[in-house]
Amino acid sequence: MASFVDADAFVRWEKGEFDLPGWMESHLGEGEPALFPATVWQQLHYGVYAWEAKRAAKRSRFLSLIRASVVSFSRRHAVRAAQLAAELKAEDIGVADFQVAATVIEDGGKLLTFNRDHFERLPALRLVDV
């Protein structure tokens, strides 16, 4: 089963609260990629455009170096996101979270996230135990 990484796993790693590389090494099988929903990739790219030039360049280099596998948000993901939002009827879960969840569900994966508060409310979504 494919593993998708949420942006908060990066945040925890950068803060020294979670060993993201260690988790990848111990939980991903030989040759198995870590996947990123396009919505998460958008979030990780923010600094490239919001920061001053030197830091932005460093961030840009980092993101190009890691050559991660980004799963596009497609028509079927959009349909699933709409369904999830309608079923949950929750106003405190944003559009972006529904997009992330829909991507993971549609592609038959599980999500590495620390925002269990939001995502545990979606029964069809499988979460990684961390």
Next chain:
Amino acid sequence: MKTVTMTMRGCPEAVHEALKRSAKVNRRSLNQETISWLERQAAEVPMNGRELAQRLREFNKGLTVKERLELAESIEEAGRRMGRG
């Protein structure tokens, strides 16, 4: 650049038609267009999770604690702007 010859069988008609349309738009031969599509897809093949883990570690060695915290804050700020916070 070294090249090889590939033969394709069983290509769905719809894909063939799409390739032909795309080749016409881009003013390329069908062969050139097919290679262009394959090259784009090949660039998307990711490194596996273990390689990625190694890259992450190597890259972060060059960052100070302050820079790492700024990175984290930037991702969090983006999340808030996207309604994820």
